[in-house]
Amino acid sequence: MKRGFEIVTKALPLDLELPQRATQQAAGYDLASSVDMTLPSIWKRGFFRAIRLLAQARALDEEQLENAQKILKPVLIPTGIKAYMQPDEVLVVANRSSNPLKRSLVIPNGIGIIDADYYNNEKNEGEIFVQMVNVGLTDRKIKKGERIAQGIFMPYLRADQEKFPTKKRQGGFGSSGK
Template sequence: MRDILNFLVERKEMKMTKIRGFELVSSYTNQDLLPKRETAHAAGYDLKVAERTVIAPGEIVLVPTGVKAYMQAGEVLYLYDRSSNPRKKGLVLINSVGVIDGDYYGNPGNEGHIFAQMKNITDQEVVLEVGERVVQAVFAPFLIADGDEADGVRTGGFGSTGH
């Protein structure tokens, strides 16, 4: 229960000082992992591989990025596959689009660590090295349907809001 209360206090404090962006999760110190846009007109921030990852043929792996994202109420972070991944690396973002909700940040389950759920679509092992760009992340607003009265509180990390 204490973790949940600390999480809620942290969320309230964050809303007062930060707008949107990325931070390293506490177990990583490599500042090069912080996402960047490569060009002035790019919508997406490139997320990088935080730990050397080996993916066997046909295997699905959660690739750690070492970062978490904060945003305002009414915003979401979408993860998209890099267009070169299937052709150059033989990888696909298996869930097509990853959805990072605002309340994922700082959650007691994993601090909000963002993972890319990648599948090796080749018949050979794929090795991802630290610092390789793996997915792109785009901040966006979202809308809520009339009559929506959701009032639950996230209590866990990756995949914790589903069954």
């Protein structure tokens, strides 16, 4: 087995489908939400007030700043899927081209990188989550099975004088930065 997708153990009862390419020439495998959920609009809960204060060059107090940051925090959408690949490959998670234009959904970090050693990690079994922010004026309902992103398997290159890392992954999402 070189590369592909599997359903994580906790999602087996959900009757999920493995990601597929939509057309013969498509590079990306469609990743879908494993649950029904709502992505809240960022334009709610006092966000306008924070922008107004900042526009007036007024400082936000600690509570206002914290509330504004919470509104902008991405939501993690579970897929119930994990990816396996060769040690010199990554799965690049990218937004669907229609999401910003038709649904006002963006991936705030541009792309996500799923490393080969994320597969079957002890924290979350390697489940892929997609970070999204809803920049639309209203909340956006996401249905189970709705395509939210695409995954593209890609090889990567190493630098000539690389000091090969000895550190092993200790957990799931964001764990290699510790």
